[in-house]
Amino acid sequence: MEINRKRTFGLLTSAAALILVTACNGEGTAPAAETAKSVVNDTKESAELLVLSKVPSITQDEFDRTIAAPIQAKYPNYKVKYIIDGKETTLDKMMVAGQAPDITLTSIGGMYSSLIPLSLEYDLTELIKKYNFNLNRIEPSTIESLKNATSKGAIYGLPKYTNGVVLFYNKDIFKKFGVPFPTDGMTWDEVLKLATTMTRVDNGTQYRGMGFFYSNMLTENQLSAPFLNPREDKSAVNGPLFQRLLQTYKSFYDIPGNKPTEDLNADKELTAFQKNRNMAMVMAPLSGYGRFESDPDLDWDVVSAPTFSDQPKVGYQPNTIYYFISNVNKQADQAFKAVVELLSDDVQLQANKEARPTVLNDEKIRATLGSNHKLFKDKNFKALYYNKFAPIPPANEKLAPLVNAASVVQSEFAAMIKNGTDVNTALRQADEKINQAITTAKNK
Template identity: 30%
Template sequence: MKLKRTLVLLFVFILSISMMLSGCSTDDGDKQDDTTDSVSADTQSKDMPSTKAKTEDEQAVLTDEVTIKILYPWGQDAFDKLFKDIDEKLPNIKIELVDSQAQLAPLQELNAKQIVPDIIYANWGIDALKELDMIEPLDELIESHQFDLSGIDPSIIAYWRLVDSEGRLLGMPTASDNYTMYYNKEVFDLFGVPYPAKDLTWDAMVDLAKKLTGERDGIQYHGLEMGPGFAGTEALVPLKQLNVNLTDPKTGEVLIMKEPAVTKYLELMKKFYSIPGIYSSDPEVRKDYSFQNKNVAMIVSWPGYIKWGIGDPEIAKNVQSVPVPVWPELPNVAPASFSHPFIINKYSEHKDEAFEVLTEYVSPEHQTKLARIGDRPVLTDPKVYEEFGAELEVYDGKDISAFFSREPAIPTTISKWDQYVDLSGSLLKFSESDMNIPEFLRVLQEESEAKIKDAMAKGQ
């Protein structure tokens, strides 16, 4: 009993001492906090990382936050319009701009500085990225993330598979380049011509352009414009609908004199160019678009032309749209769509997270937001199309379905040598010369063969 009583007294004593020590520890801790708060900012910045920075680092570890760097060339404001919503939607991913260009010299400079963009906007093409071996094909990521490509414009997907010798998908599309035809109702009314139908063929377009070309009240009106001076890239639309190569993909042989589709196309263009007054005779005027000056009845161009080419809602209110004209044997076929791709960098350490960003970019929700500000959607979802231009006054009252109603041609082969056949750059000369089509093609073929031979010698 005596031993038991002694043990109880000893336990009470130890407990009392422990409580006293605990109270002292608390007091000292409060004093230590006061001391820490009194450390100057200068001393803290020199000798230790800030408490705030440490907290952010700890938070990043806790949430597994990953920063995805995206190379994009047009500044923070434009970048935010494309990616801010994604940044907010993916809590584990922070998106950061690398303000640079996907060209050889800027890419080499970034590599030298060990700046590794995870995603690269390849609006200058992919040649520099291929040379630097910076392309990560998407197929394995598509499979591992179980991503469904079927909602994306198939002509774009087909193109970016054909670019690769192994048929791999090299990039995710950004915005779709497709075509429509705008017309100015005031010009049609002035000439007393009914507005164009939605199922126009190219031959019907020739007749319509004739009726709308002429002088009224001292002003020369032009029935149709397809690119500046009726000789720009848009003038190739009828040929693009025929979906042909200008060169042999394997040998580089120039095929323009053998390909019936090229002759067929030039015969159409000859009909247009033979209309007196269809384009201005002033070479300076031919360097720019004229439709916005209200002296052109129709223009074949991109849906975005009314935004960047006109801009003024007062002019745009008299403009309407119909689907791009077609060849009779291809009654609903538009040119294949094109899109500059987002490329995942082969050297990225965060490929899965980068792919998450890209899948969110082409999601219906995000594509709808982009469509509303006039970015051309890459999805084939009609609900996304219907929202196109909804936040821009220049699109008020426009027939938006005209932009997307045609089916794009699906490319089956592409040739890297086609870039050396400058057909669009030669149209100006063709429109103003008396050369017949075989003679024109012979000259263009000789010029193209020389360029291709030089490119092959340089290993391009």
């Protein structure tokens, strides 16, 4: 499973739980009861669709079973070919050869790094109108994130599946020390107390209460703190929102005995939870469970991410993969209809049961998350949906592809934990580095 899909261009590429989005500002929206029947299709038409994935974890087998098969069941005369970027070829090479993909699977970060520079972005608003597609069925944050990612407010894609930060815990460690398991709906203060309780030395072994996959926790933060000012070409990190975030996260590493012995590294924190078995809890994207398939003796479960007491039930921003339709081919209608079929209740239900979180705003389907997973069907995967997804702030469209502001803050956070510096110093240094990167980028 893919854990940290790096949004390397400084924008928050996660989604936002804002007001419910309706197609075309409420015009031409199908009634909710029409759901999967809202698109009129000619199932006899033919098409040859080329799908490119910039998500290597989607294998050919998974593509054939979960994407090609549903499309061809609906449209028997559609031929669907799959290419994984960087394996057989690359998007740049495909463009040179005049073979632009009809559909590209990637994140909003991938949209900025790959699609927009090649002028492949295509606003689906007219197709949504044309086929009366009901956007109310979709988790609103995934649509609002796309609209906030550009000044045009365009909808350049439709979501495939989503991901988000949750809290994993080691059941054996809690049983060992006779401490009740974490529960859905805990606050940061409650989890800090629990982490303090679980951080102890027993028979010469140092047990850590909590670790953080902090890269996603910062990029997809609950406070919707932007890394770049959306209206001015400058950093936005040196302010009260990031101060609160970093101070909250730092308080866990300030627990005596909870600081890692090596330099802080987000990926290594999840690995320590998985392999060392001396960490009681770890915050990480839900997709982190994929690592545990190789360790069936690890007795773990998951609960919702802790929330700030003054913002109850506001979780992290979702990390979403989208179907982006290209604007340089003559099969946009067919590609759109294929994607709509992949967003049908039946297809999304099956994917959700296999622990690929649905993007549908449907509580019954959400409740089935992971229920058909061969190893983990008893896990509390639905914790992903316990909180509302945090809203995404508007992006600085010009700087987002050029400045890696998120990684700067991540690096300064890790350095702060290692060196014992304070939050104000870390944010001041991050602010200076980001502004320097902005100056450099603008001078090129």
